Amino acid sequence: MAHLFFEHVGSQPSDLVLEIGRMWAKDPNPEKINLGIGIFLDEKGKCPVLKAVKEAETFLVENELSKTYLPIEGDALFLEETKRLLFSENAPQVAAAQTLGGTGALRVIADYLKLEWNHPIYVSDPTWANHHGVFTAAGLEVKTYPYYDRTTYTSKKKEFFDFLEHVGKGSILLLHGCCHNPTGIDFTQKEWDHILEICLKRGLLPFFDIAYLGLGEGIEKDRYAVETFYKSGIEMLVAFSYSKTMDLYKERVGALMIVNHSHTVDAMQSTIKQIIRRNYSNPPAHGALVVQAILSDSKRKKLWLDEVEEHRLRSVEMRALICNELESWIRHKKEFQEAKGFFSYLGISKEMVLKLREESIYLLDDSRLNVLGVNGSNIARLKEVFSRLKHG
Ligand SMILES: Cc1ncc(COP(=O)(O)O)c(C=O)c1O
Structure with missing residues (x-):
């Protein structure tokens, strides 16, 4: 037996x-x-399937020469184009990696935080349910901040700003960069400016989850928060997903970015690579190569931008x-x-x-x-x- x-x-x-x-x-x-x-x-x-994606796939079928592994951190041009998409430049002070969708980015960042900045992480109440799951599984202490009143179905922005003035220094703040899931209630540009000011003043660590770029008010406006925070010089974390903005759900393609203005970017990058190596070794190529072939080609990029706008x-x-x-x-x-x-x-x-x-x-x-x-x-x-x- x-x-x-x-x-x-x-x-x-x-x-x-x-x-x-x-x-x-x-x-x-x-x-x-x-x-x-x-x-x-x-x-x-x-x-x-987007037309821009089909065109990029046709291009890949004709031009891909090898199926060898990608580097642990993923495709270099993909990462460069993703930085340009989010920050309008190939940001130098950033540790970055291609990830298994937005969820993969959230998890690798969470594992990194557990190792190097094990502070409470605050998520909006309510939030995408898996935030709780991913951060708890990584061993972080997950708490909530007031965001939306589920008895009146209205936002709690006033309570949120009060919370920001009192939450402990060094706390991590998970923010939906645009198209808040599940409420659809976003901050205005003026409110983002105010959040940035408080984060700088109080030493809070912003962590953007951006899963719907272009689907709220268009690419430029939807990246306002992440780009403005980046340009202010604040250190921050970003989990980005191509699942919705390019309809690439099953390809599992996303990216993590950690802005680090000290001399430790290389050390940080080495730890992120170790986390990935010990989990799944290196990422799959197809989705990232599709994204790269779209963003690095002006005709395909224009086609994609028109298609996201149609979706929006x-x-x-x-x-x-x-x-x-x-x-x-x-x-x-x-x-x-x-x-x-x-x-x-x-x-x-x-x-x-x-x-x-x-x-x-x-x-x-x-x-x-x-x-x-x-x-x-x-x-x-x-x-x-x-x-x-x-x-x-
Ligand atoms: C707010 C939010 N973050 C992250 C994700 C995860 O995205 P992905 O499917 O790329 O892992 C989602 C997916 O629904 C989401 O709504």
Whole structure:
């Protein structure tokens, strides 16, 4: 009889966002609607491959000469172009690495912080749920800062600025660079300037998570915070994802950047490389080479910029459509209307979310929805079901 080594192992709860996706996929109703998913959807409800990506892939098929390993920190030109995209220059005082999407960047940075700056990390309440998971798994102490009131569905910016004045020196502040997930509520440029001022004055370490560049107010405005902080000379961390901005989800491509103005950039880079080497040795090439082939070629880059802008405009249009057609279901219309990016809370009860699920309409339990789940073909059904439930 073989030993049963794993007879008593425990199980873990599944990720809620992915679970909703699974429920939706299994639902046989041809009229099912997925408002819970975290990706771009076009008018036909599909997540397309960008034309710029297809062109870059064709170029790679014809020109790639080898499948040998990338360096531990990834492709050099990819990193250079990513720095230019975020900071408008090939930033010299930066330790950088290509990562497995934005999540990979968050995790490698978290492992680095655990080793070299083991201070509490503050995330917004609420935030993308996996922030808690990733930072806790790395052994960091995760705390929250006030951001949004889930009883009134309005922002708590005043409380946030009070918090900044009192939080301990050296604390790490996880900030969504644009398109806050899940609320869609972003800081204005004036507010970012103020946050920067306080971080400099109080010795707080900003850590940007940028997963939706270009999808809020366009590339220039969406990178305002990260670029302004960088140009101020503050030291900071950045986890960047190409999953959404180039629809490269399954290619797992992102980057980490740590701005370091002391003489220890090389030492920092060596530790980051060691963390990566001991985890997965070196990153996959395809997604990064696609990104590099787009950003380093002016024609492909222009094509990409036009496509991100089209994506962005679709989300603006769908948000407006929801505001008009499902108005009575939106708890706080002004906040919903002004939100940026894919997500917002509708502000309905969990009980109502579950009733919608019985009608094959899926959103997260806390009523976060992706405005791109709505399209010209399903809005009439949404309106009909919503009004039937409201009045029945
Ligand atoms: C705020 C935020 N950060 C990071 C990520 C992770 O991105 P990736 O899929 O590139 O790992 C996501 C993905 O949904 C996100 O919403």
